[in-house]
Amino acid sequence: MIERRPVANAFGHLMLVAMIIIVAFPIYLAVVAASHTIQDVSQTPMPLLPGAELLTNTARALFDGPQLVGVSGATPAIVLMMNSLIMAIAIAVGKIIISLLSAFAIVYFRFPLKNFFFWMIFITLMLPVEVRIIPTYKIVADLGLLDTYTGLVLPLIASATATFLFRQFFMTVPDELVEAARIDGAGPMRFFWDILVPLTRTSIAAMFVIQFIYGWNQYLWPLLIASDYKYQTIVLAIGRLIRAPDAFYEWPVIMGMAVLALLPPVLVVVLMQRWFVKGLVETEK
């Protein structure tokens, strides 16, 4: 910057570091809680430094689940995480596929009702699941999709955001590439798979990160659809366990589960940061 101000700079660094610590603090505390026995955690206040039981508690969370009276049946975190993973990947992949296809149709073809369809997709932006809870639940119930993966995934894979992002990207692909492909003898689907999709890799990666997180973090929808514990996701389980009347008997295991619940999406964001930031800022343009 313009002024050289060592004091101001030092203060800036200090403030950011402090903020990072504050932001990380609740997660640190969850890890600490997960590393102690229940006796240690029950002290007031609980210890501030990690204990030695992290592996034991995590293993219990993963393979047994917390033993609570108020919650029927302990579901091991590994089952819950698998459900979350299936849901997150199916939603991300599903959204990407149907959005790529519809963006391709919208950009590369002229056909009657095109604008009508475009607006239909656009309007879904204004209808988040939260505002149409009961009727959507009823439809899924009528279709017999309660307590199924299909019911968890299918209603969430329409995506205006992804369609717009891909549309925006397709508009920047030079027309000459289509012409070259036509002269080379490629039909529309050949062009789509051989040329357009490979060119869209970066946007696809960005969309995958964003939609994976969206899918993993779903709460209200599984709360409605997955009454059977076999189909519950880990995020949903955390929300239920934390308010269970006798949760305090199992704090270390529950906190271990909370950490397990946030680890996969956080890892995805940190590892794919470059695509994620680009995708996030671009979708909202």
Place this chain on the structure above:
Amino acid sequence: MEKRVVFQNRYLPYLLIAPQIAITIVFFFWPASQAVVQSVLREDAFGTRSYFVGMENFLALFEDEYYLNSFKITALFSTLVTTIGLSLSLLLAVTADRLVRGTTAYKTLLIWPYAVAPAVAGALWGFVFLPGPGIFAWLLLQAGVDWNFHLNGNQAMFVVVVAATWKQISYNFLFFLAGLQSIPKSLIEAAAIDGAGPIRRFWSVVFPLLSPTLFFLVVVNVVYAFFETFGVIHSLTRGGPAKSTEILVYKVWYDGFEAQDLGGSAAQSVILMAIVIGLTVIQFRYIERKVHY
């Protein structure tokens, strides 16, 4: 915008767009229209027949003191989440942008709360503030505060605001930082040559150029606070104590599922839809105007 070059095919485009449109119709338009239909119906005591009641469900809502209360709570909650979240992250972004070194590292260390589910954010903060093991709860008790957010409505509001804001800070930070980094350095240098100090420069040059980002983030944060914080509320307070944190989205779910009041819940859905549509229209109006500059 149209491509100059397009493919010719009569059926293919419909086939390509069909999956998206089918899902949109079945899971978006049909339920939304059902919500509208149900909002003017009421079921009889046995739930076997429903009859038309006109605006009665809506009128009942606006006479329902809990519903009006829920409106106030939502307004308070979203105002707090938006203002606190935006001020904090703007401060952080401006600080990080000023520093020559470490911006990328700070970005990495600040973006990950974005990936944490609202319900998990609620669980984490609930634990920190939990009377008993919770560190902050203990600190507050030591400071003489009679702390128990499961019993005190104001304290419950405080905790849900902290959890909801915490989760949103990284998103705001990323956008503010991107906005700041897109401001040409030459403009700021020009202002410096004109003799403006750092604070003056911020308010007279940086802030006006950042206002589109700010506006966009205000809308996004309001939408977030209105609709996406269900998990925070559900995991932390279940809308309590005594409905003191019952935001509108939570009430729609509660009335529909726990209380089985379909007509009332549908009417609430319709009002929420109107709110989202309003927010979206405002946002696009603004973006359009921005484009015309």
Place this chain on the structure above:
Amino acid sequence: MAKVTLKSVKKNYGPVKAIHGVDMEIADGEFIVIVGPSGCGKSTLLRMIAGLEAITEGEIVIGDRVVNDIEPADRDIAMVFQNYALYPHMSVHQNMSYGLRIRGMDKANIEKRVQRAAEILQLQPYLQRKPRELSGGQRQRVAMGRAIVREPSVFLFDEPLSNLDAKLRVQMRLEIKRLHQQLGVTSIYVTHDQVEAMTLADRLVVMNQGRADQIGSPFDVYGNPATTYVGGFIGSPAMNFLSCRVETGTGGPKAVLADGTALMLPAEWTPPAGNYTIGIRPETMRIARPGETAQLHLNVDVAEELGADTLLHGKLGDEDLVARVPSHAGYHDHSRPGLMIDIARAHLFDPESGLRIAL
């Protein structure tokens, strides 16, 4: 290889007429350059031959087939695009072989063709690279390689050199010329650069607002422009156009310019008396030798030194005139040299239609 015939080809975009009816016969193995400023319809015409634009009216024949309704891929043509249009995610080899793979050609054959094209274009070291790892000139060669491997009967070039810097452009121009001599494939080349047009073409097509003003050899088009438009477009600096009145009388026909200067016309010219535009190329004028009576005097505003030549820019009355004279003539700004005109190389044009008057 094939000849290409255009029969009153027209193109409308809704009510807007882009091509007004072009007739053309291109012989087998001929190198045709379509030249004109942007918006004259030259690219549209090329894209119609390629099959990328529909033909509103008329017929295009490649070889013996009317191709109006045939897909670009089946017209037996290959095209080189202005911005190369290479597939960015494919290697040079994949770029060149993509069309052949789509056609289901066997691997050995593809390999043979790609290697041959790479050899001709000296691309062997780059076959595994991606387009972004190549220089502009190399990308241009890959684009040509993609056309060559197809072994088409017609090459189409759409301003292929306009994205290159000046030096590279000259070099690639020569390569294209050599390539054509080597392969002998019928080529249709679109450009707005008249130097490219003149140097490459067997025959030139000068396009003007959707019409072909003139089709002919570079020499013919330069020496005998069919219209004032062609005369003004081909040649740099452009042909001078001065309004004049032709008087026939004793002593032969003469052209009286706006400032009163009278130029004697060749005796064999027999235009009826009246108003004309006379076109004079800058290099057909010279400085009057000592003792000669100058045909006209030019008030020089600016003398542009080009090294070998000097361009004298001046006014005759209120009309601009440029003369190209040898550099050592020693004229400079604000001088007033006397000039001689090689009048036999001048042309008379109809001032209304711009058409050259046959003399």
